[in-house]
Amino acid sequence: MVRKNLVRIIFTALFILLVAVGCSSKESTSVDPGGKASEGTKNNQTEQKQEAVGLDPMTTENITLTYASWSNPVLNQFLADKFMEKYPNITVELVNLEFDGWNDHLTNLASIGDLPDVYWYLGNVDVPIRNGWLGDMTEYFDNDPESDQILSTMKIQGYFDGERKLAAPAQYLPFTVFLDENLFNKLNVPMPSPDWTYSEMVELMQEMTVPEQGIFGYNTFTQLLTMAPIVNQDALGEFGWDGEKYDLTKDWADAITQHAQLVRSGVHSPFFDTDEAEAAFGDRLLWPASSGRVAMQLDAWWTNGLFSQPEFVDKGIKWVPYVVPRGDNAKSQHKPAFTDFGALSSATKHPREAYELLKFFGWGKDGWLAKLEAFETLKHDDGSLVFTFPDGGLPLINDEEIWNGLKKFLPQSKYVSDFLDRAKEPVPLGGAAQPGFQTFLDEVYFGGEYGDVQQAIINGEVNAHDIAQNLTDMINRYREEALQELFW
Amino acid sequence: MKINRKSMYGYLFISPWLVGFLIFVVWPLGQSFYFSLNNMRITPTGLQFRYVGFNNYLDVWLKDMFFIQELLQFVLHILLRVPVIVVFALIIAMLLNEKVRFQGVFRTIFFLPVIVASGPVIDQLVSQGATTVPMVDQGVIISVLTAFFPMWLAQVIGQLFNQIIIILWYSGVQILIFLAVLQKIDAALYEAAKIDGASGWECFWKITLPSIKPIILINFVYTLVFLANSSQNTIINLIYTNMFSATRGYGFASAMAWMYAVIISILLLIIFLVFREKETKRA
Numbered sequence: 001m002v003r004k005n006l007v008r009i010i011f012t013a014l015f016i017l018l019v020a021v022g023c024s025s026k027e028s029t030s031v032d033p034g035g036k037a038s039e040g041t042k043n044n045q046t047e048q049k050q051e052a053v054g055l056d057p058m059t060t061e062n063i064t065l066t067y068a069s070w071s072n073p074v075l076n077q078f079l080a081d082k083f084m085e086k087y088p089n090i091t092v093e094l095v096n097l098e099f100d101g102w103n104d105h106l107t108n109l110a111s112i113g114d115l116p117d118v119y120w121y122l123g124n125v126d127v128p129i130r131n132g133w134l135g136d137m138t139e140y141f142d143n144d145p146e147s148d149q150i151l152s153t154m155k156i157q158g159y160f161d162g163e164r165k166l167a168a169p170a171q172y173l174p175f176t177v178f179l180d181e182n183l184f185n186k187l188n189v190p191m192p193s194p195d196w197t198y199s200e201m202v203e204l205m206q207e208m209t210v211p212e213q214g215i216f217g218y219n220t221f222t223q224l225l226t227m228a229p230i231v232n233q234d235a236l237g238e239f240g241w242d243g244e245k246y247d248l249t250k251d252w253a254d255a256i257t258q259h260a261q262l263v264r265s266g267v268h269s270p271f272f273d274t275d276e277a278e279a280a281f282g283d284r285l286l287w288p289a290s291s292g293r294v295a296m297q298l299d300a301w302w303t304n305g306l307f308s309q310p311e312f313v314d315k316g317i318k319w320v321p322y323v324v325p326r327g328d329n330a331k332s333q334h335k336p337a338f339t340d341f342g343a344l345s346s347a348t349k350h351p352r353e354a355y356e357l358l359k360f361f362g363w364g365k366d367g368w369l370a371k372l373e374a375f376e377t378l379k380h381d382d383g384s385l386v387f388t389f390p391d392g393g394l395p396l397i398n399d400e401e402i403w404n405g406l407k408k409f410l411p412q413s414k415y416v417s418d419f420l421d422r423a424k425e426p427v428p429l430g431g432a433a434q435p436g437f438q439t440f441l442d443e444v445y446f447g448g449e450y451g452d453v454q455q456a457i458i459n460g461e462v463n464a465h466d467i468a469q470n471l472t473d474m475i476n477r478y479r480e481e482a483l484q485e486l487f488w
Numbered sequence: 489m490k491i492n493r494k495s496m497y498g499y500l501f502i503s504p505w506l507v508g509f510l511i512f513v514v515w516p517l518g519q520s521f522y523f524s525l526n527n528m529r530i531t532p533t534g535l536q537f538r539y540v541g542f543n544n545y546l547d548v549w550l551k552d553m554f555f556i557q558e559l560l561q562f563v564l565h566i567l568l569r570v571p572v573i574v575v576f577a578l579i580i581a582m583l584l585n586e587k588v589r590f591q592g593v594f595r596t597i598f599f600l601p602v603i604v605a606s607g608p609v610i611d612q613l614v615s616q617g618a619t620t621v622p623m624v625d626q627g628v629i630i631s632v633l634t635a636f637f638p639m640w641l642a643q644v645i646g647q648l649f650n651q652i653i654i655i656l657w658y659s660g661v662q663i664l665i666f667l668a669v670l671q672k673i674d675a676a677l678y679e680a681a682k683i684d685g686a687s688g689w690e691c692f693w694k695i696t697l698p699s700i701k702p703i704i705l706i707n708f709v710y711t712l713v714f715l716a717n718s719s720q721n722t723i724i725n726l727i728y729t730n731m732f733s734a735t736r737g738y739g740f741a742s743a744m745a746w747m748y749a750v751i752i753s754i755l756l757l758i759i760f761l762v763f764r765e766k767e768t769k770r771a
Contacts, residue, residue: 107530107732110530110532111535113533126734127734130529130734130735131529132529133531345532346531346533347531443553482735485735
């Protein structure tokens with residue numbers, strides 16, 4: 001009887017051993033002659049090592065994370081699938097919200113306790129701060145070896161109270177100055193160097209204005225007054241923000257005064273839906289950038305895709321991208337950039353995993369590799385690519401593999417290459433990055449004593465230098481008050 | 489008060505409305521008043537309140553630079569638009585009350601905007617310029633009006649012309665109410681007046697208008713309340729904006745909504761005092 005039991009125990013143990021061997025990971029036992037599997041194993045080991053060094057391990061329990069951003073939904077789904085592939089125990093649910101009233105939708109979700117674990121907020125950071133939505137990710141961010149890879153000007157963002165990392169840039173789209181190369185050639189004006197300066201740009205605007213041929217120097221979507229303080233003062237934000245205080249008395253006042261003069265002197269193209277536009281283009285609703293009679297379009301990175309469309313090419317317009325020029329005496333390559341911020345919910349039950357999800361969709365290398373894969377592989381039913389131009393912004397990390405990978409999907413031109421090489425010190429703008437900023441805009445800059453300040457200056461109703469000090473005092477006060485009010 | 493079987497039935501019948509009223513009107517009213525006395529945070533784990541007393545009410549008047557401005561504009565618009573809508577509704581109702589062919593079709597046409605142009609549809613129509621008269625150049629009207637009126641009044645009158653279609657669209661319900669009361673006026677009164685030699689004009693002033701005076705009050709009240717709650721109303725939009733504003737929030741917006749409600753109530757009271765039925769003194 002004892003012998004019979006002993007045999008049973010031996011067989012059971014043998015069976016368990018065989019099952020355990022049979023179920024073990026393929027990667028850990030097989031040797032791939034091509035080295036791929038071993039490379040994968042190496043990567044995994046590196047990841048595990050990285051996590052062991054800096055970050056707590058991810059949970060092995062089955063969990064669900066919710067995610068909301070206004071990125072392309074197809075791309076979001078692809079990235080979510082890739083994340084779930086990497087972490088099979090984590091389910092990512094995308095929360096689809098309408099872009100219009102984005103923060104209102106988040107407010108509604110928060111009010112019923114359904115704020116997504118990871119989300120982007122739109123424009124005004126005061127909304128998530130005031131309502132206590134921002135989860136503290138300082139511990140994860142500071143201990144994450146990948147954080148060292150983040151572009152220097154982006155890494156320092158999101159410390160709204162000066163201590164805690166409460167949000168992180170999730171994508172950035174730099175300001176872009178488009179030059180019509182064909183128009184420059186027609187007027188025999190040489191194209192500027194990719195390292196051009198701010199004063200060179202303004203001189204070129206004037207040089208390229210030929211009233212007798214109906215050619216205008218520039219048209220704005222983005223503004224000189226936003227660019228000038230950042231590139232000339234090496235500022236870290238709009239209105240001369242140096243990291244502690246705003247200062248509108250220097251380059252902001254100079255730039256808007258200059259812009260007003262350029263508008264009045266006809267260097268700037270006529271504004272949309274005006275009699276001047278009708279007189280100049282024969283169509284008051286025509287976008288000057290599609291007229292073929294504007295030398296420079298001050299715009300943003302996302303317009304690249306549009307400008308390669310037949311609508312422009314067929315008219316003989318060849319818009320080529322330049323970075324915002326550097327200041328004449330600047331020490332940095334700071335460039336203004338539209339920057340979207342992501343955050344963790346303060347109520348998430350899985351902050352460690354939520355951080356990883358935010359990173360994956362934002363600055364993480366694995367996420368970016370997945371994005372590049374999406375650009376290359378995602379196709380419509382008819383076989384055409386879903387992304388004819390890479391969606392979203394530029395990589396937030398200094399990683400040659402990612403930057404070179406992205407270049408493959410962009411027009412193969414020296415202009416683009418030069419642009420990318422010089423767009424790695426983006427400076428985020430306004431309300432998304434600075435508490436109190438949006439309220440200042442609403443209550444003072446666009447709706448205060450002077451009405452719309454910019455319009456008042458352009459109309460010659462007020463002198464920018466006369467009001468700059470007052471505006472500087474106001475915006476600094478608004479920031480102080482916002483910080484006191486928001487963190488209660 | 490004695491509750492008998494009959495009154496019990498009455499309460500039973502109105503109980504669905506009563507429950508709805510308590511849940512969807514009284515409770516939110518109380519809640520919004522409580523909100524207005526606090527600064528609120530909508531955190532992912534629940535609402536947080538910080539009691540500030542009546543400071544939000546003070547801030548509405550002292551800190552918000554748009555509220556007073558919008559309120560004055562609103563009052564000016566009301567003074568012009570409410571009479572225009574009510575008078576237009578009365579004229580159309582009197583025309584529709586005549587025995588004409590396709591009377592039913594005309595009545596439907598005038599009531600149709602009430603059904604079609606409501607909610608988001610009206611917003612779309614306004615934004616697409618469907619509610620303006622293309623041939624009416626507001627600039628020209630304002631330039632003419634400024635010769636007689638100050639700029640602020642000229643602009644308000646100009647906007648009235650600019651939005652005349654939408655304003656007239658708002659008269660559907662009022663036409664229906666007037667029509668109902670016009671049909672109730674005893675035809676014998678008109679016959680008697682005609683026999684005594686009264687003209688149509690005199691009949692209107694001496695018979696029609698006094699007969700429908702209580703309904704004029706109702707239509708004035710209805711029109712004012714309708715315009716005050718319209719999605720086109722800039723104060724409603726201001727309240728909404730403040731509700732989701734980071735530095736203001738629900739507390740401030742609730743205080744603004746309450747202040748607005750008080751102003752509307754005062755306007756309603758004025759209308760009531762003007763159009764109320766005065767007791768006739770017996771000799």
